[in-house]
Each structure stands twice: as structure tokens, then as C-alpha cells.
Amino acid sequence: MKQTVAFEQHVQEIIDAADGKTTARDPEVIRSWLRCINDYDLDPEHKGEARILPEAKLREHQQESEDLLSIARFGMEDLYRRVNSMGYVLLLTDAKGVTVDFIGDEKVDRELKRAGLYIGSEWSEANAGTCGVGACLTTGEALTIHQTDHFDMAHTPLSCTAAPIYHSEGSLIGVLDVSLLMSPSEKYSQALTLEVVKSCVRRIELANLMNSRKSDWILRLNTTSEFLGVDPNCAVSVASDGTISGLTHGAHRLFSKTLGQDWKNRQGFIGKPFEDVFDFDFNDIPRLLGAETPGEQALEMSDGQIMFADVRAPRKPESVASKPVMPDALKRIHGGDSKMLVLAGKAARIVDKHISIILEGETGVGKEFVAKALHEARKKKGPFVAINCAALPEALIESELFGYAPNSFTGANAKGKKGLIEQANGGTLFLDEIGDMPLALQARLLRVLAEKEVMAVGATKPIPVDVRVVSASHRNLKALVDAGQFRQDLFYRLNGVVLQIPALREREDKPWVIEQAASIVNPDTRLRFSKDAHDALLGYDWPGNVRELITVLEVCLALCDGNTVELTDLPEQLTG
Secondary structure, three states: OHHHHHHHHHHHHHHHHHOOOOOOOOHHHHHHHHHHHHOOOOOOOOOOOOOEOOHHHHHHHHHHOHHHHHHHHHHHHHHHHHHHHHOOEEEEEEOOOEEEEEEOOHHHHHHHHHHOOOOOEEOOHHHHOOOHHHHHHHHOOOEEEEHHHOOOHHHOOOEEEEEEEEOOOOOEEEEEEEEEOOOOOOHHHHHHHHHHHHHHHHHHHHHHHHHHOOOOEEEEEEOOOOOOOOOOOEEEEEOOOOEEEEEOHHHHHHHHHHOOOOHHHOOOOOOOEHHHOEOOOHHHHHHHOOOOOHHHHEEEEOOOOEEEEEEEOOOOOOOOOOOOOOOHHHHOOOOOOHHHHHHHHHHHHHOOOOOOEEEEOOOOOOHHHHHHHHHHHOOOOOOEEEEEOOOOOHHHHHHHHHEEOOOOOOOOOOOOEEOHHHHOOOOEEEEEOHHHOOHHHHHHHHHHHHHOEEOOEOOOOOEEOOOEEEEEEOOOHHHHHHOOOOOHHHHHHHOOEEEEOOOHHHOOOHHHHHHHHHHHHOOOOOOEEOHHHHHHHHHOOOOOHHHHHHHHHHHHHHHOOOOEEOHHHOOHHHHO
């Protein structure tokens, strides 16, 4: 009965607002309600289920958002560590309102998915009505849509605080949303949350600007000098010719105000002279370097406002000779095969980005070989630790992965044991046959990846870890998710970029693969093949792929006279 009355009151309030009657709602909420009715033709009496995109469609959105995912992930994880104890869920959506990344508590996984606080959920205003993400995308403003602010009654238990993320060229590329399934009834309870989310987005935009404009001058700006080096209001990059090359959204709004423009007109400042905005000679920027007093850091804007600047000088671009097109380690994974060329090219673009990788391919195609190459290609070096999830006994896998504290169980080492995940700290963790990991341990692994810390069996304090995860499976992980045999949230955490390794029978560089395998089998002396033997090796279907090839060559080495393999030295399946 209570729910029925509340529903009727909610619908009536929306109708009253549409009729122009006075309401206590915030103006941005009323404007959103009116858009829902007048622009999107939504029905306030309709209770809509949260829309979750199918996997294939989500993958398209994630691939289009690779840059957004890479620049926002670190900021999201840092923010989640600060708010997860209060029950918040983090959503990162693209400019269309589709959630391309998500961090939440797996304990309430089912409730989050039902509410739409989940990977793949679609929160555009036209689809979901008034909501944090949709209103943020439409207005370009950070805001909170709290409980009955939502247009659709199905979403009224939620409190959603969202801030827009802008590209350094000025376009809106996504939204960071922090939501609660249940919250205090007063909207002001989310005021601090709004400031925290805006601060996180400022740091994300600043990091993106500084990373993408390394060869330009970077000016971090604040209205006061006290917190300039800690949390600047905004930042701008200036090219060597004195023109603005990039800026954070805060700088865009500041410059618009300085010139008396409406920031929403999106006229843009890229390419404009630095002196159009600042009453300051671009050639004098170097004197701001190393400034320590407020007077030395001050510069005047064209409207007379004083800003304080912390300056980073341009970094010299690396020469072509010292910066090869592709890391040598990735050049060595193929001999010219077209599919492997595509794989290596894609890997080179993301090898140093904070994106998880899944290697797919049949059993024996060389997934660990590729994983090692990815590790060796990274600028950040560290240990490479490979874990075969299918080979570890289920009774031991937990202690092997996470380690254990001293005397934590019967038979445990008195000094304890460092787990494989901790051993990979600072390097690469290769999870082979991840599809065979028990469900209970998948939950623990998810927490390690989300919170960047590992808790040993029997321990009371977690240990921080920083690992790049490369996982592999010959099984279809999405099919395992659909069958309930693999956690969906872990799948999305691991499923950053998929690299498909072709089967040996499909490869155009099969002679090169045979030569490489021969050098592994007999590294001291080159193994040679008669024409008939070589033709038989090339013509075979290789159902066991490279692993089978190495086994066959080991047999050949044992049977042949000298270092030349004849047709008679080959196993029967190749000659029959």
C-alpha cells in the first residue's frame, strides 16, 4: 500500500512540474523531467527495468573507449578504496551513457545488476529518464540525482552522483558516477560525495593532459598558491608556437569566463594564442620554472584576474632510433604471419597501458610464449610469474596463489609462505587456463585486482601488490559466464583487450615456427630436414599446435642420424 501511494505521489509531482506548478525540486531535476516528457516522450507511470547491453555490443563500446578506460582506471581504483566501506559503487560510462567499467562489492552483485549499477548498463537520459549519468551527459555539469529525483520510479531507491570527464581537446568523453543502492533520505548527505567525485575527475583530466602533451609547456593553475602543487583547479598545455594545445574542463570554463563567453557554446580554445587568455608573454613562461613564492608564480589573465601557476617544461621527444615502432620482444613472436602481425601491432599499442589482456587460442598455440613477450616488451620491468590454474590441486590453489601466514594451518611452514601473486608484485601475473579456477577463488582474485592488495591465508593484514594481469584460456570464457561457471564481474575485469592467437595450421609463417621449435629442441646445433620431411611437417594439420610440433621434433632428434631429419624419422601420423 505504501509503495502504491508513493508511486502515485511521484507521478503526480512530475505531472505538476510539467504543468508549471511550483515544486521544491532542484532546477536541474525539473529541467530533466521536462526533457523526459517533452523530448523523449517517456511515461512517468512506466517502471523500466535497467537495460544491460549484450556482450557483443558492450565490447564495441569498450573498444571505442580504450583511451578513456586507460586514463580513468587508476583514479577509479583510488576513489573506490576511499568510499567502498560506505557502500558506494563506481560506474564509468562513455559519452553515450553505456557503463564500460565498474567497481562494486561482489557481495551484493545480484542487487547491483538488478538496479543497473553494473557493467554494460545504459544510462542515457532518453533511455533511463532522469538519472545521474543521463543528466550529467545532457548538461555537462557535475550533479547528484537523489532517490525520487529520478524520473522512473524503479530507480528511486538509488542516489547517483556523477561528474563529466572531458578530453584535453574539450569534448565530453564520459562520466564517472558514484552510486548507492540505499542512502539517507536527505539529498545534502551526498554533498561531500559530489566534491570528492569532482576532485577525482579533475585528477583524471590532469593526468591525461600531462601524459598526452609531454612535448608542450604544462601550466597547472589555481586561484591561490597554497594548494597549487596538491590539487590545482585546472591546467592548460601550450605548444612551442605559443598556442593552446590542450586543457582540462576547469580551464575551459575559466577561459570562457575570462573572455565573457558561454562555456557551453564549445567554441574551443585549441589553437588560440596563449596571450588571448593571459596578459602574459608566452616567452616569459620559462621564468615561472622553479618559482617558490606566490609572487613568482602569479600571472594575470586578460580580465585582470590573478592566477598562480606551477609549470612543467616540455620534454624532448625520443629520437626515432631510440624509439622503435615495435618492441623487439613483440617482433620475435612471428615470422611474418598476417594474423600475428595484427596481434603484435595491437599489443604494442597497449603493452604499457593499465589494461588487462586475455589471450585466446587452441591448446598448445603458445599463449605463455606470447605472454612472456608482452612482459618483456613493457618499459616497467619486474618478475614474470605464470600460474596454470588447471594444474594446481584445488586443495592447494588458495595457499599457492595467496600464500599463508606462519603456522596458519596444520602442516604449514613455520615461517609462512609468499604466494605467487605477491611474487609477481611489480611485474606480470600470467593466469593460464583461468577458466578452470574454482568460483570461490575467483571472488578472492577479483578483490586482489580491484583493491590491489592480497590477503594471505591466516593473515590479518593485506599486502599491497601491483601486477599486470595477462590471462589465457582455450575455453570460451563468455560461455562459462553464461553457464554460471565463471564470475561475470571477474570476466569484465580481465577482459580488457583480447588477443587471438591463430592455430599452427592457419599460420602463413609455418616454416619459421618449425625453425624456432627446432632451435628450442636442439639449441646447440641446428636441426636440418630433408625436403620430404620438411614437406610432411608443412602439410600436417597439427591438432596439438606448437606443443605437438615440439614433441614431434624431440622424437625426430632421438631417431635421426646426425642433425638431418629424414621422412622415416617422423611419427606415423605425419607420414601415413
